[in-house]
Amino acid sequence: MNAVSQNLKGLFIGAGFFSRNHLNAWAEVEGAGIAAICDRDPVRAEAAAKEFGIAEWVTDAAVLQSGRFDFVDICTTMETHEALVGLAVQAGVPVIVQKPFAPDIETCLRIEANARKAGVPVMLHENFRFQKIFRRLREILSSGEIGDITFGRLNWRNDIDVYTNQPYLVETRRFMIMDVGIHMLDLARFLLGDASEVSCFNQSVKEGIAGEDAATMLLRHDNKAVSVVDVSYASHKSPNPFPQTLGEIEGRLGTVEILEGQVLRVHTAAGRRDEVIAEDGRAWTAAPWTQIQDSVPRTQQHFIDCLRDGRDFETSAQDSLKTYALAEAAYRSAASGRTVGIAELLKEA
Ligand SMILES: NC(=O)c1ccc[n+]([C@@H]2O[C@H](COP(=O)([O-])OP(=O)(O)OC[C@H]3O[C@@H](n4cnc5c(N)ncnc54)[C@H](O)[C@@H]3O)[C@@H](O)[C@H]2O)c1
Structure with a gap:
């Protein structure tokens, strides 16, 4: 990976159950922030944008093609990952994506190969x-x-x-x-x-x-x-x-x-x-989730630090295949x- 500049602007996709941990964590991560929230459910997208003070919300991840985002955080369930990571790869936007990577290994292999061939870095959000x-x-x-x-x-x-x-x-x-x-x-x-x-x-x-x-x-x-x-x-x-x-x-x-x-x-x-x-x-x-929640900012900081320094992620898509x-x-x-x-x-x- 090549080093990229600081203050990276991210698109966040998937304003569901676990998203508040990601969004709270992004407010702490140094060198990056969320510029827009995407959820196909407009009520969820708007509510999350309002709660976390994010100016823009959308319902279509095609906004990735706009050239305005330095990374995307995909916090949706596994069956949506191939299409969403594919959109980001097409747009040349680095990805952090929630586990599990996909519903089966054939899909994981396709997603990883597609990103690797395009030279787009992908990290699994493996917070444990x-x-x-x-x-x-x-x-x-x-x-x-x-x-x-x-x-x-x-x-x-x-x-x-x-x-x-x-x-x-x-x-x-x-x-x-x-x-x-x-x-x-x-x-x-x-x-x-x-x-x-x-x-x-x-x-x-x-x-x-x-x-x-x-x-x-x-x-x-x-x-x-x-x-x-x-x-x-x-x-x-x-x-x-x-x-x-x-x-x-x-x-x-x-x-x-x-x-x-x-x-x-x-x-x-x-x-x-x-x-x-x-x-x-x-x-x-808050208990009992604290130990898990505390790991989320550390996971996302690792993603940003690696992007900024041009280092491989510990849990890159390629590594996570194993x-x-x-x-x-x-x-x-x-x-x-x-x-x-x-x-x-x-x-x-
Ligand atoms: N690491 C952890 O500790 C942990 C804990 C809980 C969940 N997770 C993972 O987080 C992921 C999300 O889980 P969740 O429980 O928050 O799911 P969820 O179903 O509550 O939320 C997903 C959201 O994504 C939106 N969405 C789905 N497809 C979309 C698309 N194509 N474009 C835009 N928005 C779309 C849905 O409308 C929904 O609001 C899962 O993969 C789950 O395994 C991880």
Whole structure:
């Protein structure tokens, strides 16, 4: 990527449930701001523009062709991404787009290839790895304190009512792995390195939903580490651990546990210590979402910093294909009862 000038002007598309986190975050991001809001529902577009003090709102993403935007933030659901990213690529406008990338891997490969051929940078809005606790955990692992990584367990099990705020999830056939599993798979790659094989069992626990609401995935990483990635919206606990990812990472010299209350517990031959990760303390964040909300400005700042400096995004479209392929492999494993490798799935990339 080539470096571009500062004070970038963005178009924001998709003024739905999660958009307020993006829009609050954009108000904090240095070197960029949102110049216009687009939603195909005019009531939503106007209301968001008014609430966030943005002068212009539109209902048609074709406004991307106007040459007035330096980037676009696409916060719509996955089935709309190919058309919207395609419009941006045609207009030469860099993109940050929400996960999941698309409904299936063939579509992801098409979107990525189209952007790469046109030289338009695309980043996936993968905010979980930008949670403060995982930035700190990555630092601990990189310091060598617990040695080479051998095992990891990442678990997200709670019974938050996702169906009220995101009613489309009731009808989503690829549900849990695409909704939260994909974040966990990205985290597994971030913390343990790339993975090449997946075994998975899916469960549909809640009655009346179209897809799976629980999945247990077993990953083999390229460095021979093994991880268990475990997600469920059907786990009843008190207090509800939402939205914490819990688990542990083991190395040859020690272990880091990821505990409730945003605690990293580091065990080595030197003893045991706890690091408590504090919330950022923003006025617009609120429990229980704070940990997720705090990660959104960090994700968007990374996008802008990379654009400004001409660096590759951590979660570029090309890199994120490796995450998506793990999710695709998990579905194929669950359907076939076999371990599925990702090399074949990525062969078009
Ligand atoms: N990272 C996270 O923690 C997190 C949390 C929640 C949702 N998400 C993701 O965010 C994305 C959006 O989710 P949501 O719950 O806000 O969805 P939503 O359905 O509430 O909102 C999407 C909005 O996009 C608009 N839209 C759709 N297609 C459009 C088009 N072609 N042009 C203009 N506007 C269009 C819709 O009218 C709607 O207002 C999803 O992919 C979801 O997985 C991420």
